[in-house]
Amino acid sequence: MPELPEVETIRRTLAQHVTGLEIREIKLIWSSAVCGWEDQSFEYLVTGRRIKTIDRRGKYLLIRLDEDLTLIAHMRMTGRLNYYAESQEPEKHTHVVFQLEHGEVHFSDVRKFGRIQAIPTQLCISGSSLCKLGPEPLEAEFTPEVLKERFGKKTLSLKAALLDQHVLAGLGNIYVDESLFQAGISPERGVDTLSEEEISRLHGAIRNVLQAGIDAQGTSFRDYRDANGEKGSFERALQVYGRGGEPCKLCGQALERIRLAGRTTVFCSKCQR
Template identity: 75%
Template sequence: MPELPEVETIRRTLAVHITDLRIKDISLKWPSAVSGWRDKDFKELVLGRQILALDRRGKYLLIHLDEEITLIAHMRMTGRLNYYPEPKEPDKHTHVVLTLERGEVHFSDVRKFGRIQAIPTSLCIQESSLSKLGPEPLDPQFTANMLRDRLAKKKVNIKGALLDQHVLAGLGNIYADESLFRAGISPQRPANSLTDEEIKHLHRAIQAVLQAGIDARGTSFRDYRDANGEKGQFEQALQVYGRGGHPCRICGETLERLRLAGRTTVYCPKCQK
């Protein structure tokens, strides 16, 4: 699933191509991939609109249009948004094609979990799935004290707490594992048991790992690609994620694998006490 660094990379690579362009046509190969707002359908809200800017909130991509309409795109597990400078025949997994004044944007999704919602811009934060998201971990206002307060009442393991988008927006399995490793914290620790010093280490680790992920243009194992169809490079920097059974690159201990919060988790039993 695209996490914060992947969605931010999609935002940046897509914005270069489509900002200021107008949407001339919409082809819905699988209409359930989109939704409108109340009594207005998706095409009615979107067709003919100009793309003003692209933003991101957690794992969601926001495409702001004129006439106060915003598209909220959530890639879920296997969704992609690709830009093509020339008309391209949609493949079998392409569900939406936006024809622009110059080029096309294809929304594809092998598993059909991803969605694009059209909603009035003034309501997109309050009356959509964005309304319950936690703070942005790379926001300058996100402090170690804020993280401490959000974890204080969480009795679940810290891995599960970090995956909770109500606690913090944008982290998924990859960057939660990597952040906990960098902070030297066991993923099994109860979230509310972390000391103030550990919270500071974790806060710094989360920000450093996410920024490194953005700088490397995301992590590509299988499905993720940016808007140009290119892979991210952060896989080369992974310390623990996907490396269960291999030696720790810091201490040489065998990395252990277990299941927490319904997700496979990898950690070093020596580095992460």
Template identity: 80%
Template sequence: MPELPEVETIRRTLAVHIKDLKINDVKLIWPTAVCGWQDKAFAELVIGRRIIELDRRGKYLLIRLDEELTLIAHMRMTGRLNYYADHREPEKHTHVVLQLERGEVHFSDVRKFGRIQAIPTPLCVRESSLSKLGPEPLEAEFTPEVLKDRLIKKKVTFKAALLDQHVLAGLGNIYADESLFLAGISPQRRADTLSEEESVKLHAAIKTVLQAGVDAQGTSFRDYRDANGEKGWFEQDLQVYGRGGEPCKVCGQTLERLRLAGRTTVYCPQCQK
């Protein structure tokens, strides 16, 4: 699933191509992939609008159109947004094509979980999934105190708490595992046991890991690609995620794998006691 670094990379690589362009037409191959607003269909809302900005909130990509309309794109497990300078025939799993005055954007999704929702910009936060998101971990407002306040109320494991988008926006399985390893915190511990010192370490670890992921343009194992179809290279820097049974790069202890919050979790029993 694209997490914060992947969605941020998609935002950056897509903005280069489509900012200031008008949407001339919309081709809906699988109409369920989009949502209109009230009684207006998706295509009716977006055709003729100009793309003025691309933003991000957690794992959501926000395509701002003129006349105060926003497209909220959530890639879910396998969604992709790719730009093509020339006309391209839709591939097998392409569900939506935005035909621009120069080039096309294709939304594809093997698992069919992803969606693009059109919503008036003034209502974007209040009346969509964005309304329940926690703080942005790469913003200045995200401090160790904010992190501790969010976690100390959670009577679940650290892994479950970090995956909860209401606690903190943008982290998923990859960056939660990596952040906990860097902070030296066991994913099995309860989040409400976080100390002041640990909140400082975990705060720094989250920001460091996410920024490194952004700098590496994300992690590509299977489906993730940026808007140009390119892979990210953060996989080569992973300390624990996906490495269960292998030796820890720090201490040499065998990394253990377990199931937490419904997700596979990898950690070092020595470095994360």
């Protein structure tokens, strides 16, 4: 499932191929995957525009086009953006094909949850759901003090808080469980029970884990691929995610597997307090 490290990897691999290229034609195979601005169709807005840069905010990919238009793409669980230098027949779950002046980009999604939306760039700053997102965990402005402030007066579990994109942007089920393991803190703890030292440890663990994920080009537990169709390698470094019942790599005790905040949660009840 693309979380921050996976979306960042897609951003980097896609940008290498498509920066500066014009979008010549859109093929909509399943039109619900895209959404235009007001009554204008997605094809009308996007066709003929040039790709300037590609940014990322949390798990959102922001494809900046000229004339101040932005494509906001979200992969949800199984979405993919693939670049092909040569024209390709769309695969079974490909919903949109962007034909560029060189090559094409295919947006595919088995579970049909991913979306691409075209909106005026200024609306990304005020007026879209993007401006409600929490801070970027890898930016210098994100400090332990900011994390504490984001938790505020909430009383919910750490698991629920860290999955909430309004608290902190970019974490999903994999990296929340991994961060909490590295910090040695139980996902069941309320956010209001952490000491200063624990907040600081959690902050450091989140940044470590996300950076390691990016360095490994993401986690390909199931469906994730980058824009070149390559898998990531971070699944080999996973300490807890997907390892319920298996021995903890630190103490050997069997890892707990519970349901928390509506998500499968794996942790070590001995190492995480």
